[in-house]
Amino acid sequence: MSITVTAAVAREPHADLVIEELQLDDLRHNEVRVRMVASGVCHTDAIVRDQVYPTPLPAVLGHEGAGIVEAVGDSVRTVEPGDHVLLAAAYCGHCARCRAGQMAYCENLFAADFGGRRPDGSTALSKDEEVISSHFFGQSSFSTYANVVEESVIKVDDDVPLEIMAPLGCGIQTGAGSILNQLKPGLNSSLVVIGTGAVGSGAIMAGRVAGCSRVIAVDIHPSRLDLARELGATDTINTRESDLTEEIMRLTGGVGADYVLDTTARPELLRQAADALALRGTLALVGAAKPGTEVSFEIGLSLVKGWTFTTIVQGSSVPQVFIPKLVELWKEGRFPIDKLVRSYALEDINQGFADSASGEVVKPVVAF
Structure with a gap:
């Protein structure tokens, strides 16, 4: 009725x-x-x-x-x-x-x-x-x-x-699923998360669950970067104060990041992140941009890096399977x-x- x-x-x-x-x-x-x-x-x-x-x-x-x-x-x-x-x-x-x-x-x-x-x-x-x-x-x-x-x-x-x-x-599943379902970082790999809202926070927590040794949180709000550390980030970058590419390279000892997850869909940040990827690194986008938005990437020197750009929807999740797993991680105090x-x-x-x-x-x- x-x-x-x-x-x-x-x-x-x-x-x-x-x-x-x-x-x-x-x-x-x-x-x-x-x-x-x-x-x-x-x-x-x-x-x-x-x-x-x-x-x-x-x-x-x-x-x-x-x-x-x-x-x-x-x-x-x-x-x-x-x-x-x-x-x-x-x-x-x-x-x-x-x-x-x-x-x-x-x-x-x-x-x-x-x-x-x-x-x-x-x-x-x-x-x-x-x-x-x-x-x-x-x-x-x-x-x-x-x-x-x-x-x-x-x-x-x-x-x-x-x-x-x-x-x-939605948001937290998207961030966590992007790491655990799609990117599947190896132990002791480096992960950069651009934007520390709900999606980025889910990714940061999942990065620690996955065993990343370095989880770098990127934002413009100091309070959110402080919270990111509480959630498991090992390092933070405020892009109002530092150049994103330079800081990623510094924090990774000049090697670059194995994985970057962008939640902002800002073209300039995507380009800077791509320039800071390690050999065989992956740049993944989950942020929603206005249809028609474009990003330019350098393809000369970066050709030999063998890097990947990918987009991810809803953390590549089957909700009925993945969300109960996140609930269990929360019960264990890991999420x-x-x-x-x-x-x-x-x-x-x-x-x-x-x-x-x-x-x-x-x-x-x-x-x-």
Whole structure:
């Protein structure tokens, strides 16, 4: 049956979200109704709000949800009412990439995550006669309740603190997965992480889990660099004070970095990082840039280095497999994501966006 929910609605680019009452429609056969307990605020929410990516507005965003299952559609088999769940990105489940276990590279990713509609063109949310985009990343978790596609749902133990674990759904999973699933650095290798927000912090923690002997955190905010050291960074670089290429080379004894993960998508930083790679080094991009953004690399002297540039989506993760592993690392004290989180009430969600943008907070989490 349909119910009334309270949600934060993105109505105009570069404008605050508006707290409104909406109608959530009937549950479909492949959906799970989740009572939201918490939802992380992610940079991707901000760039979609501002229409860098074209989810139709008005929309309910939010894609790092956590909550308790209220009801399930008749084809759902992985969860049941009462289960505690985390929510991650949606994927179609039937394309060649999904069938190969590469859900992060789903051929229908934009439709599943950014389309704002079900495959039949319907939305789950409305206000009077106005249609509101739903199913953002399969969930639209900036709402007290959501009808979520089964592919976005990950069951967790009841004793897992949902308000702390919610950010695993996107940003932190992306950073950690980029290291542990994709780059897979060898023992005693060197890793540089550019940008120490939620994605970068996940990568730093994963670098230590992977056994990197040198983890270099790069940012412009001293407070974030201090936090990066708490999370496991062995060295820090403030690019307002130092040249990135020169500092990486100095810290690696002139050898260069084995791996660089960039979360900023700033072309000048990518170029400087490429110039500081070791022989056979890898530069990986996870930061989201405006479509059409280009980077130039030197290809003369660097040819003999045999280096690699790659892009990574969602940490190349299968969420139902990888996120429970991160929860276990947290339980073991090896993945302290609680150091990143600050809670906000739903009515204060715009302050969470502002604090994230200013660098004051690494991971705002809306607590319902």
